Amino acid sequence: MSITIIEAVLIGLWTGICWSGMLLGTYTFRSLVLATGVGVILGDIPTGLTIGAIAELAFMGFGVGAGGTVPPSPLGPGIVGALMAIRGGIAPETAFTLSIPFAIAFQFIQTALYVIMSGNHEAAKRAIKAGSFGKFRLIANSTLILFIVFGFILGFTSAISSDVISGFANKLPKEILSSLQLAGKMLPAIGFATILSVMSKKELIPFMLIGYVASAYMKLPVMAIALIGTACAFFIFNQKEETKVESEVFEDGI
Amino acid sequence: MASNILTKKDFFNTTLRAFFLQNGFNYSNYQGTGYANVIYPALKKIYKDNPEKLKEVLLDNVEMYNTNPHFVPFVTNIQLVMLENDVATEDVRNMKMALMGPLAGIGDSLSQFLLAPLFSTICATLAMNGQISGPVLFLLGLNGILLTIKILTGMYGHKLGTSIIEKLSAQMSKLTNAASIVGVMVISGLVTNHVKIGVPFKYVQKIGDKEQVVQLQKMIDGIAPALLPVLYTGLMYYLLKKKKWNTYQLVILTIVIAFITFNLKIFA
Structure with a gap:
């Protein structure tokens, strides 16, 4: 099924709105949110949720970066990947791996936009000196406006050309598609490893083991593991405070 | 004031x-x-x-x-x-x-x-x-x-x-x-749950009339469930933290490993 103009316009609008969240700090610009929206627009929420979740977990590592750096864009899997999976009939894992080049291309576009907007520093100064505060406020929102416009263009173009992209992907030999699917199943390991490398300390190894046992052996759902974790955290901190108080009393004794 | x-x-x-x-x-x-x-x-x-x-x-x-x-x-x-x-x-x-x-x-x-x-x-x-x-x-x-x-x-x-x-x-x-x-x-x-690496290797043994299928995956699961995903995540962790690899290098490595192992029928 190909995409109608109305669907393409809606996807364009959705992309623009979500991309603005990158600046507003509202986290709408994540694969999970983007792909779910595409699923809602195209009437296939389950597939949207699946590819969104796969990409969200795999891209988690990319979210961890120093301030101001641009990670690969979630627009890749969140929009292009979702389109391939929903209308192109490509397996979600395969669609995710195939969308990575798009994520990197969109990342370059975003960096380019920031570079282009560098002029707004001088423009803002000139507007203030001239006393035109209305113009200053417009300049202060210029990157946001640009993101919404470019987001619309990127989303709309991706939707319109998704037949071509999916058609090309479907012509790939079966071995390549299956290998890409395996890659899609392995890639979340990078996201998990990145987050663990930021959080982990030697003292946390017991909790990693509990998490593993709870999931692999006991098959507990993730919410249950999160609750066990919260219980452990409470327990540890209550104990720490008690020992602190005791040692303070002891010091007073000396 | x-x-x-x-x-x-x-x-x-x-x-x-x-x-x-x-x-x-x-x-x-x-x-x-x-x-x-x-x-x-x-x-x-x-x-x-x-x-x-x-x-x-x-x-x-x-x-x-x-x-x-x-x-x-x-x-x-x-x-x-x-x-x-x-x-x-x-x-x-x-x-x-x-x-x-x-x-x-x-x-x-x-x-x-x-x-x-x-x-x-x-x-x-x-x-x-x-x-x-x-x-x-x-x-x-x-x-x-x-x-x-x-x-x-x-x-x-x-x-x-x-x-x-x-x-x-x-x-x-x-x-x-x-x-x-x-x-x-x-x-x-x-x-x-979310890193999925399986081993498709099967060994079929005939004892008399009976066929006995030995699945390597089942043996691995017997040692520890989800062992391969854990080890692979461990490898990623090691490369990130100790070898200072960046995420792009890891993505490329993963895709290359997926291609090789899938086509040699090691992983599926």
Whole structure:
């Protein structure tokens, strides 16, 4: 099924709105949110949720970066990947791996936009000196406006050309598609490893083991593991405070 | 005597305007243009009889700035208190620049490294099971917490001044530790569900008339379930932390390994 103009316009609008969240700090610009929206627009929420979740977990590592750096864009899997999976009939894992080049291309576009907007520093100064505060406020929102416009263009173009992209992907030999699917199943390991490398300390190894046992052996759902974790955290901190108080009393004794 | 040109409402509005901090983001002054815009309405009120001073202060504030958007109300509100009390420009600037780094550090580690990954993993798992509540909870939960942080830091900034930053980092380290415990536990669990590596190798043995199929995967599961996903994540962790690989190199490595092992029928 190909995409109608109305669907393409809606996807364009959705992309623009979500991309603005990158600046507003509202986290709408994540694969999970983007792909779910595409699923809602195209009437296939389950597939949207699946590819969104796969990409969200795999891209988690990319979210961890120093301030101001641009990670690969979630627009890749969140929009292009979702389109391939929903209308192109490509397996979600395969669609995710195939969308990575798009994520990197969109990342370059975003960096380019920031570079282009560098002029707004001088423009803002000139507007203030001239006393035109209305113009200053417009300049202060210029990157946001640009993101919404470019987001619309990127989303709309991706939707319109998704037949071509999916058609090309479907012509790939079966071995390549299956290998890409395996890659899609392995890639979340990078996201998990990145987050663990930021959080982990030697003292946390017991909790990693509990998490593993709870999931692999006991098959507990993730919410249950999160609750066990919260219980452990409470327990540890209550104990720490008690020992602190005791040692303070002891010091007073000396 | 503290002067009170600005009301509580003005400070609250400035706090909410923190959402606009990055609307003029660029690679020249980063959040600078947006920062000036965030405090603009409050400045207009402070300098309503002195348009030249308003221009001067705004120009001072379009200079380069880059911090965490959820903690910025702390800076803006301290700055506004200082400005309405005519504190020397240089002192105000020093305070603003001194807070930039620490707040970026505290804020980024809390929002990007802890809250976002935590919500992301839990909500993606809900979504994987076909529940639309996943993305909804992700947006509502995360933004609820981040808005609360904005309002609290804004109130602190207004009321207490710079000494609070030390208190804040002490409490933050506690919160960070607690969140780390939950985080590593959840993520260790998720590795076993969401990284999928299987071994297709089968060995068929004929004993008399009976055929006995030995599946390598079942033997591995007998040793430890999800052993390969755990080991592969461990390898990624090792390359990241000890060998300082970046994420792109890991993505390429993973795709290459997937191609080779799939076609040699080692992994599936």
